[in-house]
């Protein structure tokens with residue numbers, strides 16, 4: 001990257017700020033947590049597995065001895081775990097300044113969440129929808145502007161979303177054989193962007209000083225690509241993915257930059273989409289970009305919102321904290 005390109009060095013001082021990062025133990029979430037900590041933020045690492053979170057925390061503390069980190073379990077595929085996370089957060093912290101909805105799974109074989117929802121949609125979108133709803137009150141307690149940043153993917157561009165079909169599946173009267181793991185991933189990542197924009201519009205309408213933006217990391221070498229191959233039991237796929245990561249991917253540190261930029265750069269507005277500006281938007285320094293046409297469809301976003309409230313049981317009341325089912 002050239003000298004005038006944005007790096008995490010340019011993040012503002014975050015002393016006194018509280019940040020939540022989901023999926024903080026690995027890949028982009030790990031890199032972002034370390035950089036937030038380096039800038040003085042108190043970071044709550046929301047992790048599916050506490051042991052993995054504690055290992056990551058020790059590694060970050062070795063690199064940033066002054067880091068202020070805590071690890072709290074948050075399984076985004078389990079509504080009760082998300083609710084418990086939010087309750088612990090509210091007990092321990094007065095306000096939340098930055099929420100990074102980052103965790104995710106990609107192209108895994110068909111699985112369901114503890115709540116009986118197709119897992120990629122359930123974890124990547126619905127889990128974050130519920131978490132954000134539960135943390136909305138804390139976000140509104142921030143002294144200055146607070147931000148919600150939702151991690152999508154360039155693959156959202158091939159995403160299609162039939163909200164009624166998602167509902168049918170959740171009711172288990174859909175066709176269980178029509179699962180395509182890449183379509184399901186793209187759908188969940190389109191939902192991430194639709195959600196980020198719709199949240200921003202709803203916050204804006206209430207005058208809340210909370211903005212919501214989306215981002216994507218391009219292509220970064222993390223555990224994301226090998227997890228799906230591992231779950232399908234294919235050594236060849238795993239080997240090919242590892243080789244592709246070595247050859248083509250940027251580092252997780254560089255892949256985390258769009259999220260860090262969206263979370264902290266002064267010029268970022270709500271409803272924006274940030275990604276790497278280099279080769280095919282797969283690498284390079286962060287810049288504002290345009291997401292797919294479909295991601296700006298307000299009617300679809302509103303329909304998704306209603307279905308997400310129904311499927312999670314979390315109702316956003318933008319005047320008060322989200323209700324707890």
Ligand SMILES: NC(=O)c1ccc[n+]([C@@H]2O[C@H](COP(=O)([O-])OP(=O)(O)OC[C@H]3O[C@@H](n4cnc5c(N)ncnc54)[C@H](OP(=O)(O)O)[C@@H]3O)[C@@H](O)[C@H]2O)c1
Pocket residue numbers: 022023024025026027028029046047048049052074075076077102103104105106123124151152153154216217218219220221222223224225227255
């Ligand atoms: N890397 C890329 O090239 C790329 C490209 C486009 C988009 N993204 C997006 O970037 C985000 C981060 O992925 P990554 O590349 O950093 O992959 P990663 O290294 O595999 O990290 C994913 C994180 O999500 C967590 N996670 C998975 N299921 C979860 C659940 N049910 N509840 C809570 N946390 C869960 C994982 O926890 P465990 O370690 O416990 O499994 C891990 O901490 C994802 O949303 C992904 O879609 C990445």
